[in-house]
Amino acid sequence: MQVAYPPFAYAVMTDPISGITDGILKRPATDPVVFQLDTSSEFWQLQGSLTVVNGLGNPIPVPPNVRMYFNSSMAHGSATGGVLIGPPGTNVLCANPTPGGSIADTHRALLVAMDQWVDQGIEPPPSNYPRLENGSLVPVADYLAAFPAIPGIGKPVGFNTYELLDFGPTFTSTGGIRTREPPGIGPSYMMFVPRADTDGLDIAGVRPMQIRVPLGTNTGWNVRNDAHRPQDSLCSLTGTYVPFATSLAQRLASGDPRPSLQERYADHGGFVYAVAVAAKQLVLARFLLMEDFFKYVQGAAVSSVLLP
Template sequence: MKLDIQRVESAFEGLTFGALGPYEKVVGRAHGQVDPHHPLNVDIVNLDKAPRNTSGLVEYAVDFCILKPVDMSKSNRRILYDAPNRGDKLALVDLNESVKGLGSNELGSAEDAGNGFLMRQGYVVVFSAWDGAVAPGVGYVEHASGHLLADFPIATNDGATIVETCREEIICAHTDGQAQAPLAYPAHEPDRGSATLTVRQHEPDARVVVPRDRWRFVSNREIEIDLIEGFDAGAIYELIYAACDPIVMGLGLIGVRDLLGFLRYENADNEGRPNPLNIDGQIGVDYSIAHGRSQPGRFLREFLRLGFNEDMSGRPVFDGLYITLTGSRGMFLNQPFSQPGRFPRHHEDHLYPGDQFPFSYSTKTDSISGKTGGILARCLANNVCPKVMHVDSSTEFWQGRSSLVVTDELGNEIEQPDEVRTYLLSGSGHAGPQMLAHAPMYWSPSLNPVNELDYCALVRALIVALDEWATQGTEPPPSHYPSVTDGTLVSPEHLNFPDIPGVTYSGAINTL
């Protein structure tokens, strides 16, 4: 690991946090190189097809940002790693109730500190890129600055271009005129004429072919559609085309493992530059906890499932994981032509990967696929399991199939590992008020009012409990999650929705 520190500057306009004093921001890029044949790396899809340097290693680079006390000796010697959501930093939204929320990634103003919770606790807050699909200025907030970007190589077949049939689902959000749609991967020029575009109103509807003169390639990364009459703004347009140049997206897992392992355990990088978290030349942190909300939470579940909580020296990377708002989902990440931002929603993207076994932390055999596995299986086998808090809102039961976190495919309750606690933020929605203020896609398509229940205080309490559990062995509150055994988890057929004036209820859920 080589750290290129680009700048060190005052954070939050020099705001001080009691005896801890002011914080500073360290911004840079981490450069890694990995052996594609090492046993801890071989599960990364297409890593063996990536270009290699003269040492036979695959190179990659990821942006990082660190918030730390100016005087590191005043820190609590703990890393709080926040896995970004499509390049955006969320920890200060969830935990500090940052007023600016997603409107700022720069973390330079006093407003960005919010209530100062993480700083007053003395955490070293680390953010780093893992999503190779993020482009500059394209996150949850359009044109917001400070997105964290990753540079991962393109796989080839011994230098020859890899081509594969791919699909893009497109929601145009309006009904008149034309719409432009970017493509996740470039269209292979010789095969552009074979591409097809269809439209349907809902997922199970029959596809209607869009005539070739009603759409066109603007470039190999974008199409233009003359919108079809008779469909509303939620219509699903589906492009099937020959794509090329798959990114080795699974390197995001390696990047987090190696950067966080370095910050926790190493005094200096490969070129002798000191770890920015050192105190008087010695390692300055003792523990590491990760926070992942929604998409990054699904990333952390994949990180565990694929065995990446073990660094190259066999040491645990994280002592605790706070995984929230994921339901039972995984991620379309470590696959050819992956799109990490996609996940099966109620209306669209239903056919993309992300809902594959295993769903639960416990190891079990799936009677449908015949597979055996569990999210914690690998870390249990290698004795590197963190303490895990899995926290969902009510939305995840309707949209994210949360029941599979605690039941098998037949609806039977399964016992949770000792390393896991599960909690439901009952009555809450996927996005709190801070998110809603800066991410209009959460509320703009909604017929009913959006749930603005603020659960940040509960998140802070659980983070404290997770820290004490992971670092001191203090037992956290027992799990508080719907259960088949006590009758709080029931099938949709046995649930009645209250009659609320002005609220339309369809009874629809996001089925698997």
């Protein structure tokens, strides 16, 4: 979550909007090592792109003692739907179905990596975070234009923006006396959101099991229902989860453009195989512990996905 004034990024830099030169980490002799793990909600509601892109839309480097990771397509708290997660839920304020639960798999694996880095000097996985340089961060208009037209699912028209606030001449980034309340609204910062694929799933980041072997579309945003503000308004930090149709016939009947489960995995065995492959990839990348590997493979095997 951003505050009234920079710094927003770890590296020391001059903020092009405010002119403030600062950084979250600015004491090399005593700066800690840092892991930052975000979800999609942080980009939609909490101005997350400002940690890697400045207010004019230019990339910001990540210091060598910082790793940034992204739990792709998940809502705040790593809420998601899919493999080993319950069915979609509801929120009285939100229009779209919500994720059925949360995962901690990435957190668990990264805690081990952090301990190994600090205690044994073993380098952790490289940062895996959306970036402008590779096209995995995009303007919100581009995201919304590419998002699939899922029947009955509302989309936001924008996200939570950030403007430099003016509390009067006697209040600066280091404090002072506020003489202007409410504050004046200054210039806006350019911000971006993670790019999604044709399923509406973010392409960058760790892409945990629920995103690598999806059973539906997960997002880090939801929209308000008609009784609580206009429907295109963001609904707090809640995500959206919309399961895929089981068969081609079902999805064509509903007008869903996303491939069905049968089109993706063919049958139950194909689904279990896809989970095993994805679990191995995550373990090798050090984003999944071996005990969780077995949890997913065994869980997929006993699941009802694509069983007659």
